[in-house]
Amino acid sequence: MIELAAVGGYSEVGRNMTAVKIGNDVVVLDIGLHMENYIHATNDEDVLNISAELLIKSESVPNVDSIRDWEGKVSLIIPSHAHLDHVGGIPYLCGRYPKADILAAPFTAAVLRNILNEEKIRIRNKIKTLDVNARYMQSDEVKVEFINITHSTPQSIIVAIHTKQGIILYANDFKFDLYPVIGKKPDFAKLRLMGDKGVLALIIDSTYAGWYQKMPSESVARQLLRDVLLGADNKGRAIIVTTFSSHIARLKSIVELGIKLDRKVVFLGRSLAKYVAAARDTGIADFTANVEVVKFKRQVSRRLKRIMKEGKDRYLIVMTGHQGEPNSSLYRLAHDELDFRLDPGDHVIFSCRTIPTPTNIANREYLEKLLTKKGARIFRDIHVSGHSAREDAREMISLVRPKHIIPAHAPLEMTSKMAELAYEMGYAEHKKYKYSPVAV
Ligand SMILES: [Zn+2]
Numbered sequence: 214m215i216e217l218a219a220v221g222g223y224s225e226v227g228r229n230m231t232a233v234k235i236g237n238d239v240v241v242l243d244i245g246l247h248m249e250n251y252i253h254a255t256n257d258e259d260v261l262n263i264s265a266e267l268l269i270k271s272e273s274v275p276n277v278d279s280i281r282d283w284e285g286k287v288s289l290i291i292p293s294h295a296h297l298d299h300v301g302g303i304p305y306l307c308g309r310y311p312k313a314d315i316l317a318a319p320f321t322a323a324v325l326r327n328i329l330n331e332e333k334i335r336i337r338n339k340i341k342t343l344d345v346n347a348r349y350m351q352s353d354e355v356k357v358e359f360i361n362i363t364h365s366t367p368q369s370i371i372v373a374i375h376t377k378q379g380i381i382l383y384a385n386d387f388k389f390d391l392y393p394v395i396g397k398k399p400d401f402a403k404l405r406l407m408g409d410k411g412v413l414a415l416i417i418d419s420t421y422a423g424w425y426q427k428m429p430s431e432s433v434a435r436q437l438l439r440d441v442l443l444g445a446d447n448k449g450r451a452i453i454v455t456t457f458s459s460h461i462a463r464l465k466s467i468v469e470l471g472i473k474l475d476r477k478v479v480f481l482g483r484s485l486a487k488y489v490a491a492a493r494d495t496g497i498a499d500f501t502a503n504v505e506v507v508k509f510k511r512q513v514s515r516r517l518k519r520i521m522k523e524g525k526d527r528y529l530i531v532m533t534g535h536q537g538e539p540n541s542s543l544y545r546l547a548h549d550e551l552d553f554r555l556d557p558g559d560h561v562i563f564s565c566r567t568i569p570t571p572t573n574i575a576n577r578e579y580l581e582k583l584l585t586k587k588g589a590r591i592f593r594d595i596h597v598s599g600h601s602a603r604e605d606a607r608e609m610i611s612l613v614r615p616k617h618i619i620p621a622h623a624p625l626e627m628t629s630k631m632a633e634l635a636y637e638m639g640y641a642e643h644k645k646y647k648y649s650p651v652a653v
Contacts, residue, residue, distance in 0.1 A: 215378050217414065218283070221245065221275025222385075223621055223628070226568075227298045229385060230275035231416060231621070232283060235355050235376045239286040241313070242372055242383045242416075243293055246301035247273050249572055252538070265305045274302040277309060287313045289351055290338070293385060294369035295324040295459055295491070304334045314339045316349060318359060318368035323491035324459075331487065345370055346400065360407075361400045363390035365431070365599025366459040366488075367497045371404070379413030382613055385621050386418045388601045389608060392432040394462035395498060401612065408614040415615035417606060419623040423630035424602040434597040435466040438564060441592050442470045442529075447560055451525040452476070455535040455543050456564035458484040460599075461492045463564055464531070468503055471529035479520070480506045481513045482533035482542045513542055518552035525559075535565040537576030547583040557588025564595045603634055610638055617643070618652040 215235050222229030227247030233240045254271035255263055268274040287310035292300040300321060307315065315338050317325065322342045329336065343349050345368055349357045354377060359370040364386050372383040389399050421428065442452070452474075456463050464480075471478040480489060480500075486508040492498045500506070507516045520528050534543030543561075545551050555561075561584050567577045581591055600622075601609070610618065618640060620631035635652035636642065643651040 215376060218280050220277060220280060225624055226420065226622060228275045228302065229299050229622060231383065232280050233374060233381055234283060237286055238288050238352060238355055239283045240355065240374055241287055241290045243299040244275060244290065244302035244306050245298040248297060249570055268305055274306055277306055284309055289313055290315045291357065291372055292317050292321050293372055293383060294364055295321045295366045300325055304329055304332060304336060307336050307338045311337055314341050316341050316343055316357065318343065318345050318370055319495040320368040320491055320497055323495050324488065327487045327491055360403050361397055362387040363393050363399050364388060365457065367396055367461050367492065373407055379411045380407055382407060382412050382415045382615065384415060384417050384609060386600055388428040388599055389605045390430045392430040394431045394435055394466055404612045408612055412613045412615040414617040414619055415613055416619045416621050417609060417631060418601050419620040419627045419631035420600040421598065421602045422606055422627050422634060426602045427604040428600065428602045429597045431462050431597060434463060437595045438466050438470060441562055441595055442474060449526045451559040453530045453532060453560065454562045454564055455532055458488045458533060461488065461498050465498055467531060468500055472503060474529060476527060476529040478504045478529045478531065479516065480504055480531045483508055484533055485531065514551045521553055535563055536568060536573045537580035544580060547580055555587040555589050559589050560592065561589045562592040562595055566594055566596050566598065606631060606634055
């Protein structure tokens with residue numbers, strides 16, 4: 214018998230975790246953080262006081278107590294990609310599953326190792342890497358396969374768990390990008406093959422299931438950036454771009470456009486340094502020749518002072534703080550806490566979307582108010598999401614033809630939109646799961 218536990222991320226965006234029990238073996242897919250709750254809960258805490266219990270209580274990580282009975286059976290933990298809402302809870306919770314190995318694509322494994330080093334957390338679980346498109350034999354009953362898919366961080370995979378009863382397909386997160394800026398196109402042939410072999414259940418990213426569109430390609434975001442960076446007059450002005458640190462493809466576009474502008478590109482902030490190092494170490498993208506990376510707080514301020522002295526129009530500055538997070542580099546800059554002066558007409562480009570939670574919205578509004586007061590020109594939403602919209606989801610369902618569809622990665626408002634799509638495609642409502650839709 215196969216049992217599936219929706220441990221986290223099935224009624225909210227964040228702290229993703231799914232456990233699949235196949236006979237006596239349990240495979241865990243993702244252990245993620247809920248970023249807002251995590252920041253809130255750990256803000257004033259000494260690092261040494263951050264325990265799994267504190268994080269569970271504050272809803273910063275999945276409530277693993279709900280699968281306590283399975284604890285001793287977990288043999289494998291698989292993070293599907295390097296976003297913190299999928300991998301960030303592993304350092305705190307993998308200790309509960311001492312027998313489990315962590316199996317990840319090389320980039321994801323490198324990011325996890327960097328987190329462990331930075332936070333000085335020691336774990337006993339072995340971290341193993343599996344190449345994208347490779348297979349891993351866990352036991353006679355369980356085989357795992359990593360299928361190449363496109364998303365907003367490199368080496369994102371769809372995890373296929375092959376069992377005697379059929380395939381469990383974990384598509385959390387993905388979009389179908391035919392023109393990716395980094396990496397290969399989605400492996401359509403492999404997905405169709407899964408459908409031929411028989412998919413028992415598809416766990417599917419429903420973040421934008423209510424958006425009636427196919428999510429545009431990352432190359433569209435690159436074009437949006439090109440329009441702003443090369444098309445708006447920035448002579449004599451500072452250019453500051455802020456985006457997701459884990460979005461290596463986006464960073465690559467920014468760097469290439471910076472070179473075109475004949476400006477020196479600098480990346481400021483710890484999280485940028487962490488992801489850029491992982492991309493370099495795994496051979497995905499090496500910015501060493503064209504980008505100066507400044508990691509620590511004190512160095513950031515010093516570097517900005519030098520930029521002011523040398524002429525800020527000679528630089529393209531990339532920094533953290535796209536959601537207006539207090540203590541991020543951009544927040545501190547807007548607050549005059551750094552040795553850098555924003556002048557009227559300087560450009561601030563938000564290559565992101567505001568993640569729509571009350572805290573983020575308030576933080577961003579406040580940050581933009583400060584920037585506007587200084588006369589900065591603000592360019593918002595120079596961005597395309599890495600998540601599937603409704604029509605990507607329809608294609609996924611048509612390709613893999615699952616017996617069951619389990620909407621994930623969203624509040625009920627969006628998971629029910631995914632269910633609605635499934636009904637439209639001929640699936641029926643599974644009566645047993647009234648409050649979190651499952652279609653059969
Ligand atoms: Zn993601």
